[in-house]
Amino acid sequence: MNILLLGSGGREHALAWRIARSPRLTELFIAPGNPGMANYGRCFPEVSVQDFEAIAALVRQYKIHLVVVGPEVPLVGGIVDFLHRQPQLEQLLIVGPDAAGARLEGSKEFSKGFMERHGIPTAxxxxxxxxxxxxxxxxxxxxxxxxxxxxxxxxxxxxxxxxxxxxxxxxxxxxxxxxxxxxxxxxxxxxEYLTGIECSVFVATDGKDWRLLPVAKDYKRIGEGDTGPNTGGMGSVSPVAFADAAFMQRVEERVIRPTIAGLQAEGIDYRGFIFIGLMNVGGEPYVIEYNCRMGDPETESVMLRIDSDFVDLLERMARGELGDYRLEESAKYAATVVMVAPGYPEAYPKGMRISYPHEPTFDSALFHAGTSRDSSGHLVSSGGRVLTASCLGSTLEEALAACYRLVDQVNYEGKTLRRDIGQDLLALQ
The missing domain is CATH 3.30.1490.20 (ATP-grasp fold, A domain)
Known part of the structure; x- marks a missing residue:
């Protein structure tokens, strides 16, 4: 199967890492991609995720069977609708909702109204x-x-x-x-402000059936102790201790089932991932937000914990045939620590030369979030979030220790990170 993955960040690098492990993959194409993703497929850095015509041309030229849309911007912009309107592409398999479904993320007002209409607990x-x-x-x-x-x-x-x-x-x-x-x-x-502990729930759906991916928790604020402004994410861990079987049963009954039923009731054929940002308020789940794609940097932890054939999952989602797919989840713990540019999330420099020890392996991966090559071919920073260290361990402590060992081997000027990822969960043990 030829697959086209859209995106260039840490989330897409982690998706490429997992997709490349499937025996069902023939060739992986990535637009625009990043230097780290070039290890898994052919990148097209000149093709923007918002250049729908160029994306359609890639689909035709390379006989793409399945398109996986990583970021939210093209989904909200209607990439799925556009591709399905193209001659000979009506039956193209796509993982990602159409513009109607992407409103769950594209409009906070729409998503809050959706929750209200379908009795989904929220603030x-x-x-x-x-x-x-x-x-x-x-x-x-x-x-x-x-x-x-x-x-x-x-x-x-x-x-x-x-x-x-x-x-x-x-x-x-x-x-x-x-x-x-x-x-x-x-x-x-x-x-209204809700008091509790947050977690990220990822639902893979074909519009009728769904599977839960490993639950994760992310850390948004720039400073340790959850201080300072929000960022795109400074780290993540999976699993999450307080998201036990009893809590997740309430999540399924009170959030996921009515979400899928609500989409069907409103005539939205949603085939893709739904990120549900949840607050555990005294053991009860409240929805903070929906996203119409996988989260970042949670994906970098979640992908390490999926043991089943991920391409099989993607194809079944796109075909509307999720049916009896069995998701196999690793019993290990995963952690991710994000390295950012100095000054992020405000103004930050670019073009800083980067050196690091090795390419991603199975238990220890460096995913590129904002990198490129300069005119001399050196790896340099090109975004606020630069690299993410993602590692597995038999305990959360082991996974975090492996991440920080890897982080300490990465070098670029002004490297900035949080040293307290996961410590709040360790305190609950």
């Missing part, structure tokens, strides 16, 4: 635009601190702001509605 909320600023302030005053503000549209994982005081929340609201994230924050969702 109380209201949405506002610049014309309803006074009403938004009144709603903030009706809430207890801290205050949660979310840009309605896509903001690269940075559109959620938690303010400890009413005055700060008012300032943040004004900046959001004034265009801090462009069109993405022209509407803002304000919601």
């Amino acid at each position: 109380a909320y209201r949405s506002f635009d610049s014309g309803s600023y006074a009403a938004a302030i009144d709603y903030l005053r009706s809430l207890e601190p801290p205050y949660v503000l979310k840009a309605n549209g896509l903001a690269a994982g940075k559109g959620v702001i938690i303010s400890s005081s009413l005055e700060e929340a008012q300032r943040e609201l004004q900046m959001l509605l004034s265009g801090r994230f462009g069109e993405a924050s022209s509407r803002v969702v304000i919601e």
Whole structure:
């Protein structure tokens, strides 16, 4: 089977790493890809994930059987709809929802309304635009601190702001509605703050049936102790101790079943991954957000723990034939530590030369998140998140120790990371 994977980050590198292990793979093509992914397939760095015409041309030229869409931007932009409208591509297999399904992530207002319509537990909320600023302030005053503000549209994982005081929340609201994230924050969702522990649940669905992938927990804030601004993610671990069988049964009954049923009821043929960001509030699951794809950096941990044929899963999802697929999950622990550029998530330098010890293996992997080659062929940084160290261990302590040993062998100027990934879960043991 010829597979085209779209994306260039750590998530897509981890997906390529897992796909390449399938005996069903004939050849893997990646657009645009990154230097690390070149070990698993042919990369097309000149093809953007938003260049739908160029992607369709690749599908035709290389006789692609299956397209796997990694990032959210092309999904929200309608890449699935576009490809299926092309002559001779109507039956192309694609893992990823159409634009209607991608609204679960593309519009916080839509996703909160979806949860409300289908009885899915979530925080109380209201949405506002610049014309309803006074009403938004009144709603903030009706809430207890801290205050949660979310840009309605896509903001690269940075559109959620938690303010400890009413005055700060008012300032943040004004900046959001004034265009801090462009069109993405022209509407803002304000919601009640939930107290609990977060985890990430990944559902693979063919629109009717589903399978749960390994549960993970990510760490969004830049600073240790969960301090500082949100980032695209500083690390992850899997499994998650508090997401035990009893809790996950409640997740299936109260969140996953009504989510899949709600999509069907609204006429959305959803074939892809659903990321469900959950808050465990006293043992009860509340949905913080949906994403229409795998999470990053959770995917870098989750892929290490899947033992069954991942390409078989992808094909069955796309065909609508998930049926009796058996997902085999490793009993080992996985951890991921993200190395970022100095200054991230604000302004940061690019082009810093990178050296590291080895290519990914089975138990220890370095996934590229923001790298490229300079004119001399040297590996250099090209993004805020640069590399992720992902390792397996028989315990969480072992997995984390392996990650930090690997991290310490990576060299580039200003390397920045968190040294407390997973420590909150270790404290619960």
